[in-house]
Amino acid sequence: MIKHVPCQELKVGMYVHDLGVDWSAHPFMRSQFRLESEHDIQTILACGIRTVAIDTELGLDAPHAQTDEELQRQLDKEMLAVAQAKPIVVQQVSLQEEIGRARNLRGQATRLVKNVMRDARLGHAIRLEEVEPMVTALTESMLRNPGALIGLSHIKNKDEYTFLHSVSVGTLMIAFTLSAGFDIQTVHQAGLGGLLHDTGKALVPDEILNKPGRLTDEEFTIIKRHPMDGFELLRQSEGIDEIPLDITLHHHERIDGSGYPHRLTADNISTLARMAAIVDVYDAITADRCYHKGMPPTEALRKIFEWSKTHLDPDLVKAFTRCIGIYPVGTLVLLESGRLGIVVEHHPDSLLQPKLKVFYDTQKRHYLTPQIVDLSRPMGRGGADAITGHEKAEKWGIDLAKFN
Incomplete structure (x- = not known):
């Protein structure tokens, strides 16, 4: 039986079924493992994790903990309430008309992000005059038919994950801000922030970024530097707006203060950075990686609803669900x-x-x-x-x- 246990009640000998956070928030090789020592428990606590799911058939039980069935019923009710609200649909042409253009745009955007990462690694400033037109083109595609690019965002090559993830986050930020009613200039800057949010990973050694095993504490510390590194790289770019800088620096912050780099709490995290956190997590957990299998989109939304109890803004999670649907395009x-x-x-x-x-x-x-x-x-x-x-x-x- 799967149960959900507060981390303060974890014991050596329990079997962790799910750490309850996205992969970037912990250094473990997998989200499923036996707690072998107090150090494992302290590592979980140090990551700001509040609750984990345990498998009572593979390890010690927690008799009074909430079962997974009870939690899923609760989450399904919350998601159904959102599903019954009127969706936000922006569509000028059919999917068939837009899908070819969207596929070409995605390929161009991926190549652009590769070049940005290469230049950043070489110490060159990012040339916004090359990136801005791509954000405009992605926005125009989203206005014609949002489903084309959103549907393609679920298709990722493991070897190009870092680049495709950046394109998907940029795309989803455009969709999210459009559906939330932001003005077109803010939409553009939010899309730019999404496209460039992981630029700091250009400075992370490949052997750490793509490591298939558990990260050491030192390696995890290096990974957690990428928001600050990206912020510093973007600051060198002439004409960069505050919004992309904010999204890059704060997309790993969490409303309960468990995020990084500054452990900000809700009131100190901007709305756009909180939106970026949701988009970043959603895209990360739906993608296949060398160390985990991606979730189906609907399952990922349920997981995000679960995390909205502590880590993610609950109102924005509901708004994101209305934006992409209970069954997102591509599901x-x-x-x-x-x-x-x-x-x-x-x-x-x-x-x-x-x-x-x-x-x-x-x-x-x-x-x-x-x-x-x-x-x-x-x-x-x-x-x-x-x-x-x-x-x-x-x-x-x-x-x-x-x-x-």
Whole structure:
């Protein structure tokens, strides 16, 4: 049984099932391991972690702790309440019209971030005149159809994770600030901040940044320097705005003061930095890395709801969920009919009735001719089905990239 235990009640011999924070907040090789010593417990406490999930079948029990089933029911209620709110949809063209342009833009943005990181490593200032047009182009794509770039953000090559993550965070920051009603200049600066937020990682040695095993305390300290290093690198760039500097420096701060580099609490963290923290975590935990498997988008949103109890701004978590949907574009979902489909577009009135590209029959276990299904349409018009939940592509041996 999985239970959630306050860290002050951890004991040697318990088996940690989930540390309850994103990978960048702890130095452990995995989020699942047996507590072998008091040092393990003290390391968890030093990371500012408040609660962890334990597996009582693999280690000691905590008889009075909340079970995972109880917590998930609570989180599902909170997410359902958000899902029943009217979604935020900005769309001028269809996904089919925008996806090709979005794919090209993403490739260009990835190459741009690579060049930025290379220049930073060589000690050169970042040339904003090369980066700003890309942010403008990403914003224009988001205004035409946000689902195109958001859907592509879930497709990442492990070897290029650092660059693709920066592009995804920039893209999601544009979507988030647009949906929250910020003026277009602020949207632009927030997107710029997202695109450049991890520039400081250019100064982290590759053997640490891509280490597949547990980080030493010294290596974790080096990793935690990247917000400050990035801030200093960006400050050398002529014409840099305060917003990208703030996002770069503070995207790892947490509202309970457990973040870094300055352990700021909620009142001292700007709204845009709190938004960037949510986006950064969401994209990180949905991506496959050399040391962990990415979560499906809906599962990641549930995890972010859980973390909003302590680490992330709860109101902004709800706003982010309304922005990308309970089932974000690119999510693999199972229908009552037994078919699988990918979310391709949100309905303007309901987050629970998106358009899907349906392509697989789980009962007969064979591929179908891809078909667009609008869950908001009545029986006989391609609808009359409903989502029962999200699925993991590897469970069915499916390569989602082929259907995006």
